[in-house]
Structure formats: structure tokens, C-alpha cells
Amino acid sequence: MPTLDVREIPPPERHPKIHDTFAEMDSGEVLEIVNDHEPKPLFYEMQAEVEAFDADAYEAEREGDAKFVARFPKK
Template sequence: MAATKLDLREVPPADRHPKIHDAFDSLDSGETLELVNDHEPKPLFYELRAEVPEFDAEAYEVEQRGPAEFVARLPKK
């Protein structure tokens, strides 16, 4: 499965969700958006699950790699 990576740690919080939505929208079906973030993106997960039918919530994964490094995989149906 192809993945597009997006490191958000240096992006201002107000700019993150629009950037994520644009990147997710540009994916093809079956591809994954891999986010690197400074916190676990639970609010984003709930937002995508509720508002984006193409988001595959069942295949969502998140891994904590350090105190301020979380990697979330957002697959597109």
C-alpha cells in the first residue's frame, strides 16, 4: 500500500487540519496518509470518521515513537 508522509511537528496548529485534509483528498483509493505529529491525533481521527466517508477508520493505526512523536496512518478506502 502506497503512503504519503506529512510531518506536522513544525506546522502551526491552526494550519494542520486543512493541510491534512488537502493531503488526504489528493490520495487515491487504497493509499495511506502517514502523519508525524507531536501528539496523538485522536480529535482528527474522530473528525475524519464522522465527516469523511473515504476514511477507513477500521484500518487506522497510531504508534508513539517518542514523548513528542506520534505516527498515524490514515488509509483511504
């Protein structure tokens, strides 16, 4: 499972990096994102713009005060 820890990436660069990584993945793979907040805006962006994103299988978990892990599956 590809994993991106975006907490150290400047905010303006996060979504482009995530989109590029997701686009390179094969169908059936899941992109795991580690972030300092729940990536709801990213979820809505992916749901609206990325046909291969399986929004129904999306998961997000809080793992601490400043750590969220979200899984973005690809159809």
C-alpha cells in the first residue's frame, strides 16, 4: 500500500502530490495518507474530480492529537 506522510509537505503542495501518487497507482490499490487533520476537503475534491476514487470504501482514523490516517482506494 503506498503511504504518503504529508505533514512535512507545505500545504499548497499536498494535494498535487497526492493526486500524482494516486494517478500512478493500479486499480485495486489503496493510498494511505498520514496528515495532521482529517482530510475531508481532499475527500470531497477526490470524490468530485477523480472517477477512479472509490468514495464508498474511504476510511479515516484519528491516531493521536495531530495524526490522522486516511485510506483512499482506487477502483
